[in-house]
Each structure stands twice: as C-alpha cells, then as structure tokens.
Amino acid sequence: xxxxxxxxxxxxxRFQVKRDQYITAVNDVSLTVDxxxxxxxxxxxxxxKTTAGKMIAGLLATSEGRVFYKGQDIAQLKGQAFxxxxxxxxxxxxxxxxxxxxxxxxxxTISFPLKRHNLAQGDEAIQQRARxxxxxxxxxxxxxxxxxxxxxxxxxxxxxxxxxxxxxxxxSFIVADEAVSMVDVSIRISLLNTLLELKQKMGLAVxxxxxxLALAKYFxxxxxxxxxxxxxxxxxxxxxxxxxxxxxPYTQVLLSAVPDADxxxxxxxxxxxxxxxxxxxxxxxxxxxxxxxRCPYFEGEQCEKVIxxxxxLKSGVSVACHLVLREHEADLA
Amino acid sequence: MSKSTNQQTSKSSxxxxxVRNLVIEYQAKRGAVRxxxxxxxxxxxxxxVALxxxxxxxKTTAGLGIVRLxxxxxxxxxxxxxxxxxxxxRVTETDVRALNDRQLxxxxxxxxxxxxxAALNAFxxxxxxxxxxxxxARAHNYLRGRKLKERALHLFDLVRLDPERxxxxxxxxxxxxxxxxxxxxxxxxxxxxxxILDEPTTALDILTQRNIxxxxxxxxxxxDFSLIFISHDLSxxxxxxxxxxxxxxxxxxxxxxxxxxxxxxxHPYTIGLINAVPTLTAHKDRVTSIPGSPxxxxxxxxxxxxxxRCPLADERCxxxEPGMENPTxxxxxxxxxxxxxxxxxxxxxxx
Numbered sequence: 001x002x003x004x005x006x007x008x009x010x011x012x013x014r015f016q017v018k019r020d021q022y023i024t025a026v027n028d029v030s031l032t033v034d035x036x037x038x039x040x041x042x043x044x045x046x047x048x049k050t051t052a053g054k055m056i057a058g059l060l061a062t063s064e065g066r067v068f069y070k071g072q073d074i075a076q077l078k079g080q081a082f083x084x085x086x087x088x089x090x091x092x093x094x095x096x097x098x099x100x101x102x103x104x105x106x107x108x109t110i111s112f113p114l115k116r117h118n119l120a121q122g123d124e125a126i127q128q129r130a131r132x133x134x135x136x137x138x139x140x141x142x143x144x145x146x147x148x149x150x151x152x153x154x155x156x157x158x159x160x161x162x163x164x165x166x167x168x169x170x171x172s173f174i175v176a177d178e179a180v181s182m183v184d185v186s187i188r189i190s191l192l193n194t195l196l197e198l199k200q201k202m203g204l205a206v207x208x209x210x211x212x213l214a215l216a217k218y219f220x221x222x223x224x225x226x227x228x229x230x231x232x233x234x235x236x237x238x239x240x241x242x243x244x245x246x247x248x249p250y251t252q253v254l255l256s257a258v259p260d261a262d263x264x265x266x267x268x269x270x271x272x273x274x275x276x277x278x279x280x281x282x283x284x285x286x287x288x289x290x291x292x293x294r295c296p297y298f299e300g301e302q303c304e305k306v307i308x309x310x311x312x313l314k315s316g317v318s319v320a321c322h323l324v325l326r327e328h329e330a331d332l333a
Numbered sequence: 334m335s336k337s338t339n340q341q342t343s344k345s346s347x348x349x350x351x352v353r354n355l356v357i358e359y360q361a362k363r364g365a366v367r368x369x370x371x372x373x374x375x376x377x378x379x380x381x382v383a384l385x386x387x388x389x390x391x392k393t394t395a396g397l398g399i400v401r402l403x404x405x406x407x408x409x410x411x412x413x414x415x416x417x418x419x420x421x422x423r424v425t426e427t428d429v430r431a432l433n434d435r436q437l438x439x440x441x442x443x444x445x446x447x448x449x450x451a452a453l454n455a456f457x458x459x460x461x462x463x464x465x466x467x468x469x470a471r472a473h474n475y476l477r478g479r480k481l482k483e484r485a486l487h488l489f490d491l492v493r494l495d496p497e498r499x500x501x502x503x504x505x506x507x508x509x510x511x512x513x514x515x516x517x518x519x520x521x522x523x524x525x526x527x528x529i530l531d532e533p534t535t536a537l538d539i540l541t542q543r544n545i546x547x548x549x550x551x552x553x554x555x556x557d558f559s560l561i562f563i564s565h566d567l568s569x570x571x572x573x574x575x576x577x578x579x580x581x582x583x584x585x586x587x588x589x590x591x592x593x594x595x596x597x598x599x600h601p602y603t604i605g606l607i608n609a610v611p612t613l614t615a616h617k618d619r620v621t622s623i624p625g626s627p628x629x630x631x632x633x634x635x636x637x638x639x640x641x642r643c644p645l646a647d648e649r650c651x652x653x654e655p656g657m658e659n660p661t662x663x664x665x666x667x668x669x670x671x672x673x674x675x676x677x678x679x680x681x682x683x684x
Contacts, residue, residue, distance in 0.1 A: 044538040044539055044540065045538055154626045154627075155388075156626055157626070184387040184388055184565075184626075184627065185387055185565055185566075185567070185606065185609055185610060186387055186605060186606055186609045186622065186623040186627075187609075187622055187623065187626060188609065188622070189609050189611070189620055189621065189622035190622035190624070193622065211538075211539065213539075213613060214610075214611045214612050214613050214615075215611055217611065217613060218611035218617055218620060221617045243613055253540070254539055254540070255613065257539055257540050257542075257543035258539055258543075258568075258613065259534070259542060259543070259546060259566070259568035259569055259571070259572050260568050260571070260612050260613050260614075261566075261567040261568040261571055261595075261607070261610045261612050262571075262612040262613065262614050262615065263571050263591070263592065263595040263596065265612070265613065265614050266568070266571045266572060271543065271547075274540070277540070277544060279508075279538075279540075
C-alpha cells in the first residue's frame with residue numbers, strides 16, 4: 001500500500017474565546033490526499049475549511065489528532081525533515097492585494113525564495129528561473145513584468161505572481177484558500193486552468209478551499225469534494241457524484257439553494273425548506289448530528305442524541321447521516 | 334398595492350427613471366478615469382434591472398451617479414437623470430442633476446434609496462436599531478414615536494426578521510444576513526419608489542444569500558418599487574432581474590430581458606461572460622475564459638473597448654466605437670457584429 005501524501009487523522013482544533021469558553025472550529029476530521037490528487041473543501045463561512053487548510057499546511061497546530069506528511073507526523077518533524085515538509089507544502093492566499101509586498105518588484109518577490117533556499121546560483125541563473133516561472137503562470141513576456149511593482153498589475157496578474165512565487169521552491173502539494181474569489185469573473189477560469197495545468201505538469205496535489213460549489217465541481221472534475229458543516233465533514237466523495245447526486249441533507253439543501261447562473265435549472269428547481277434559518281453557534285453545538293435543528297428530514301431521537309459517523313458507501317461517497325446510512329445499509333463499503 | 338395594478342400602471346405610466354447619455358469621470362493623477370461613458374437606460378415602474386459587470390466596469394459609479402453620491406474627485410460631465418414619482422395617478426418629474434443640496438437630501442431615501450455593499454459598516458455601532466430608524470425618520474420629517482415603530486416592525490416582518498427583537502438590538506447582535514435585511518428595511522422606510530442595491534448578497538453565506546433573494550422576490554410582489562441592483566454575479570441576475578444591463582469599460586454594452594441575455598445574447602462580452610461562469614449542471618468543457626484583462630479606464634483603446642479581447646474584432650472594431658444596435662425592439666447591443674456574434678462564437682471562444 002502506498003502512503004498518502006497528506007493524511008489527517010481525527011484532527012480537531014479548538015480556539016479559546018473567553019477564559020473558559022472554547023469553540024471547536026474543526027471537529028474530528030479525517031481525510032487523505034494522494035500525490036497528484038485534488039480535494040476541494042466546500043462549506044459556508046465558519047465551517048472550518050480554512051482552519052483545516054492551515055493545519056494541513058502546518059500553519060496551525062492541531063488540538064487533537066495528527067497530520068501526516070508522507071507517513072510522518074508533522075508535529076514530530078525536526079531539522080531538515082521539517083524544512084523539506086515546509087517547502088513541499090505551499091499556500092496560495094485569497095487576497096493578492098495583501099499577499100504581495102507592495103514595495104518589492106516582481107523580480108525581488110520571486111528571486112527572494114530562490115536565494116534564501118539556494119535554489120539557483122548567480123544572478124544569471126536566478127533571472128532565468130524567474131522568467132521561466134512567470135512564463136509558466138502565463139505572465140508573458142516576463143521581461144515586461146520583472147521590474148514592475150504589484151500596484152501596476154491587475155488582480156489576476158497579481159494572483160499569478162503569487163502562484164509563481166510559490167512554485168519557486170518546487171512544492172509537491174499546494175493549499176489554495178479561496179484563491180480565485182477576489183479575481184474577476186471573466187479571468188477566474190483561466191487562472192484555475194493555469195493551476196490545473198501546473199498540477200498536471202508537476203504532479204502537484206491540491207487542496208482547494210472554496211464556498212462556490214460550481215467552481216469546486218469544475219476544479220475537482222476528476223478529484224474529490226468534501227462538504228463541511230460546523231467543523232465536520234458531512235459528505236465526501238468523487239466531485240461530480242457529490243454535486244450531481246448529493247446524499248447528505250445538508251449537501252442537498254446547499255445545492256438547492258446556490259444561486260446558479262444556469263437559467264433553465266434555476267427556473268425549474270424546487271428549493272428545500274430548512275426547519276430553521278439560524279446557524280447554531282459554535283459555542284453551543286447541537287447534540288447528536290449538528291445539522292439536526294435545521295434538517296428537513298429530522299427524525300427524532302437518534303438524530304438528536306447520536307453523532308453520525310462518516311461512513312463510506314459502495315459508490316465511493318462517504319456520508320455522516322443516520323438516515324442515509326440506514327437507507328443504504330446494504331451498500332456499506 | 335397588488336401586483337395586478339402594478340402591471341397596469343407599468344403599461345400606462347412613464348418610466349420611474351430615465352438615464353440619458355450619462356458621462357462620469359474621476360480625476361486621477363494620471364488623467365481622467367472614464368468610469369461612466371454614455372450610460373442610457375429606462376427603468377419601468379415595478380421593474381428590476383441588473384447592472385452586471387466586472388470590477389472596474391463602472392457599475393457602482395453608475396449607481397452612485399444616479400443618487401449623486403459620487404466622491405469629490407468624480408464629476409458628472411454630461412447627461413440627464415430624470416426621476417418620476419407616481420402619486421395618486423399623477424406623475425411628478427424630477428431632474429436629479431438640477432437639485433440643490435437641500436432638495437437632494439429629500440430626494441435621497443424618500444424617493445430613491447441606496448443600500449450599500451458593506452452592511453456591516455453602514456450602521457452606527459453604538460446605537461440601537463430603533464435609534465437609527467428614528468434618526469432617519471426625523472431627518473426626513475417622517476413618522477415619529479409609536480407610528481414609526483409600527484411602520485418599522487411591519488418592514489421587519491416583510492424582510493423576515495423577528496420584529497421586536499431586532500428593534501431593540503445593537504448592530505453587533507445581528508448576523509451579517511440580518512444586518513443586510515435591516516438595511517433593506519431601513520432603505521424602504523420612507524416608501525421610496527426606487528431602490529438601488531449594491532452587491533446585496535456578496536460576502537453572505539449561500540443559505541443566507543438564498544434567503545435574501547427569496548425575500549427580495551416577495552418584497553417586489555408586496556411593495557411597489559422599482560429596483561436597480563448592481564452585481565458581478567450572473568446568478569443573481571438570473572434570480573432577480575427582469576432586464577439585464579451588461580457593463581464593460583464604463584458603458585452598457587448590452588441591455589435586454591433576462592431570458593434573452595442568457596439564451597440569445599448578441600454582444601461577444603456577454604457571451605464570453607456567460608461561458609466563463611461554471612454552473613452546477615454544465616460540463617467542464619463548456620466553460621471557457623475570456624482572454625486578456627479589462628482595459629485601463631484612463632487609457633482606453635480606440636474603437637470598441639472590447640476589441641483587444643474579442644476574437645471577432647476586425648479593422649472597423651479597432652477604429653470605430655459601435656453605437657447601440659437593436660437586434661429586436663427591446664434588445665440593444667453595442668457591437669458591429671451583433672448579427673453573427675452568437676453563431677460565430679458557438680463553437681467556442683477560439684476561432
């Protein structure tokens with residue numbers, strides 16, 4: 001059996017809000033990402049998708065559970081091994097207006113990690129590498145851009161530069177947190193396509209965090225989607241299967257509510273009514289299934305008292321819902 | 334007013350708002366930013382028009398221009414904004430550009446209310462919602478005391494809020510979606526006949542977005558107002574708009590009913606925009622990006638402003654800016670190639 005590139009094992013993360021008050025932003029999440037794979041984390045704000053992404057990238061420690069990189073617990077990594085992991089896992093941030101240093105030229109931005117990590121020697125080699133990286137992210141011709149400052153670039157170009165900067169250290173795994181949400185609609189897809197191409201060429205694995213289900217389906221076409229709700233994964237499986245045939249009531253509600261730019265589909269669709277509009281506070285999570293106060297298919301005691309476990313069905317989709325699991329009892333994998 | 338009378342009046346009465354050849358410029362160090370170029374449209378009574386475009390296409394500038402709330406470095410260079418109030422079957426015309434400061438303050442909110450994007454920052458954080466409604470009412474010599482409260486609670490009910498609770502709340506006690514709804518209620522307080530919403534659902538959660546959309550749909554059925562909403566999100570136009578105005582480089586490049594916009598668009602930019610947005614049902618291969626990026630509003634290209642990104646562009650497009658063409662009487666598109674654009678681009682963006 002091959003070792004997954006990244007594995008989260010029963011990971012939780014708590015944040016202290018007052019002296020003796022904690023919120024659990026991520027609650028008992030397990031997932032794996034193999035080399036060259038795409039996983040989209042989808043959910044509404046506050047569901048814990050960014051916190052999960054940060055723990056994968058090693059930017060946040062876990063409260064419970066462990067994160068493995070190539071089979072090694074990242075909390076135990078030291079010295080060179082830790083440095084290797086840190087270089088291999090890179091993050092693309094949401095806001096390209098904030099993530100580039102405004103007083104550095106594009107050349108400085110890209111050459112700095114090359115020098116710092118000794119990845120290219122001599123000005124000539126560094127310049128050449130910088131040009132090559134900019135060409136890879138479709139900033140062409142690169143010579144026109146090397147001496148520009150971020151403010152002279154459009155939002156889309158800036159985000160491409162931040163992708164190029166991340167590529168300087170030859171990562172094998174990237175975490176993209178809402179990486180295109182600040183970019184104009186007409187160029188979003190071309191940026192995603194650049195990421196997909198890079199993934200193809202360099203065998204990158206990608207965790208893509210987004211609130212946009214249509215975008216998730218597009219990006220993770222052959223990959224996986226994990227839907228999160230209040231810190232837990234409620235449904236996870238092959239992207240198209242999750243979007244086209246959602247199993248968990250929350251996924252169904254979400255898909256029936258998403259404003260979609262498809263005229264026919266919008267005219268035809270019947271929204272599913274929630275029992276309550278209010279999102280429960282993370283301070284007082286509901287008992288049992290955390291979706292039960294809002295769930296349109298709420299059934300009573302079991303939903304209220306027993307926490308449903310994420311269970312894999314034969315179709316390849318994992319679901320955490322008592323009802324679905326009962327219906328599919330014969331199909332448990 | 335019920336919906337049927339709404340439709341009757343919309344046939345017989347002149348449009349609520351007529352914007353003609355509006356030109357708006359910002360003064361910047363590098364030169365004039367031409368954010369509004371020759372914007373013209375009519376808004377019929379009870380109608381909802383969506384201004385759709387990317388950031389920097391001039392859609393918010395157009396909205397701010399209509400209520401004359403532009404920042405100091407901006408100026409309306411040209412054009413006409415005519416607002417028509419309908420009361421007891423009589424129409425009163427207002428030339429918005431001719432209003433003085435005092436008249437403007439009465440016009441805003443009472444005739445035309447604008448709800449801004451950042452609902453979080455629109456309230457005074459140290460005042461209860463009730464006080465903020467009171468301020469607005471007092472400034473416009475509207476209802477007071479119990480009458481005002483009754484009116485506000487009625488509006489909260491319409492926007493699906495718990496009236497008593499919200500009335501006593503401070504802004505921080507309300508969620509983003511609730512604040513957005515309070516803001517819409519506040520906008521409607523003085524019974525304006527025109528409501529402008531700037532990005533009403535951006536930065537809200539999916540389920541909250543859905544709730545706001547459904548609420549706005551209901552509001553339009555129960556109350557009598559015309560609606561302009563500004564959004565970069567095509568899906569919002571699908572949900573809410575009667576007509577869609579697509580903006581590019583400060584100008585409306587296509588204007589028609591929502592069905593035609595999506596089924597039979599004539600402008601290459603509209604076609605490209607629709608193809609650039611992935612939907613839940615679409616196949617991956619259908620989605621294509623528009624190459625290039627939006628133009629610099631200070632240094633606009635000659636001819637059609639979209640030509641550097643348009644695969645159909647020829648010599649004429651590069652030198653001469655197209656005027657509004659009419660594919661059908663109710664469909665306008667500013668493109669030399671409107672007759673063949675959809676067919677030419679049917680096979681994809683690459684020619």
